[in-house]
Structure formats: C-alpha cells, structure tokens
Amino acid sequence: MGLKRENFKMVGKLCVIALGMFAFGYALVPIYRAICEVTGINILALSEREVPGLRPSLPANTQVDKSRTITVEFDVNVRGPWHFKPEVRSLQVHPGELTTVMYEFQNIQNRTMAAQAIPSYAPRQSASHFNKLECFCFTQYTLEAGEKKAWPVAFVIDPRLPKDVTTITLSYTFFEVGGKVPAAPV
Structure with a gap:
C-alpha cells in the first residue's frame, strides 16, 4: 500500500x-x-512599415553629408560548415554616400546546400536609416560543394540618422535553408 x-x-x-x-x-x-x-537582433521579423530601410527607395536628391562620419562595422555569425566573412571589418562613411562592401562565402561541405543571410543592426534605431540597395540577404542561394562566392552589399546611410549615432554595426547570420537542395544523384 x-x-x-x-x-x-x-x-x-x-x-x-x-x-x-x-x-x-x-x-x-x-x-x-x-x-x-x-x-534589435531579429530585425527582419518587423514589418516594412516599421523598418522602411530594409528595401528602400531613396530620394533621387539624397545629399552626402560631408560634415559627419559614421563608422560602419561589419560582423558575421558563423555557425555551420562554411566560411563567411566581410572583406573589411569596418569603414568610415559619410551619410548619403553610396558604399559597397563585399562578403566572401565558401561552402566547405561535400554536398550542395541552400542558404540565406539574415541581417541585424545595432543600435536598433539605425535600421531605419541603413538603406541597402543591393544585398545577398534579399535572396536564397544554392552553393555546390566547395563553391566560393563573393557577394556585394551596397548601402546608403540616410543623412537623417540621429546625430548621436556615430557607429553602426551590420551583422549577418548565415543559415542553411532546409528542404531546398535537390537530392544527390544515385
């Protein structure tokens, strides 16, 4: 009992x-x-209305603000069987100036993979002022085993960025996308 x-x-x-x-x-x-x-990590979960800088249409008359310099730091979070890095770790840019930075990626697996990069910004308020015109994060990519690519990120920092923001960190995390890779031939 x-x-x-x-x-x-x-x-x-x-x-x-x-x-x-x-x-x-x-x-x-x-x-x-x-x-x-x-x-401010998962910035893509926000709607376009909340973060208009994700896919911008810049005014044609954007002026370069030579009186200010912003340090843009480029960061990557690598968690997987690949190499992923920016060609430069940081740049000094003027608001309104078109800037392009290259990122290198290599699939070091012995199989094809599909992947996509997800950006995040720090400080958070800089996201709506960081206007990417071209970015590998806009689409998913399929990479063959051992394939190496270089992808551009072209951006303009809106001159209306608050004056107290002097450094912006653009960070990418690269994720493998499941279910997108065709099966290997038998």
Whole structure:
C-alpha cells in the first residue's frame, strides 16, 4: 500500500514537471520576441512599415553629408560548415554616400546546400536609416560543394540618422535553408 502511494506521488510530480516544461516551451516565443525587441537582433521579423530601410527607395536628391562620419562595422555569425566573412571589418562613411562592401562565402561541405543571410543592426534605431540597395540577404542561394562566392552589399546611410549615432554595426547570420537542395544523384 505504501509503495502504491509513493508511485502515485511520483507520477503526480512527473506530470507537474512535464506541464512545467510545456509551459516554459510555450513561453519561449514571447520571451524570444521581447529579447529581440530590446536588442534589435531579429530585425527582419518587423514589418516594412516599421523598418522602411530594409528595401528602400531613396530620394533621387539624397545629399552626402560631408560634415559627419559614421563608422560602419561589419560582423558575421558563423555557425555551420562554411566560411563567411566581410572583406573589411569596418569603414568610415559619410551619410548619403553610396558604399559597397563585399562578403566572401565558401561552402566547405561535400554536398550542395541552400542558404540565406539574415541581417541585424545595432543600435536598433539605425535600421531605419541603413538603406541597402543591393544585398545577398534579399535572396536564397544554392552553393555546390566547395563553391566560393563573393557577394556585394551596397548601402546608403540616410543623412537623417540621429546625430548621436556615430557607429553602426551590420551583422549577418548565415543559415542553411532546409528542404531546398535537390537530392544527390544515385
């Protein structure tokens, strides 16, 4: 009788633990969104209305502001079997000036892969002023085993960028896209 009661208590405790784990997993989505909102990490989750700089149409009369210099830092987060890096780590640019930076990518796997880069910006308020005109992050790419590519990012920093922002970090995380690569021949 005592053993049966202990088993019943153990089952109850395990059920509470399982429910707690489920609740924690369910709560992770809003927690993740809140963290991304605060840090500005997942900028692509925001709508075009909130971040107009994601796919801009610049005014034809954009003037270069030679009185200001902005340091743009280029960062990559590499988590996978590939090499991915910017050709330069940082640049000094004037707001309104068209700038192009190249990124190098190499698939070091022995198989074809499909992948896409996701950008993020720091500080967060700079995202709406960082206007990318050309970017490899706009599309997904399929790369053969060992293939090496160089991709451009052409951008203009809006002269209306707040005066207190002197450094912008553009960071890319490269993800493999599942289900996009054709099966290998048999």
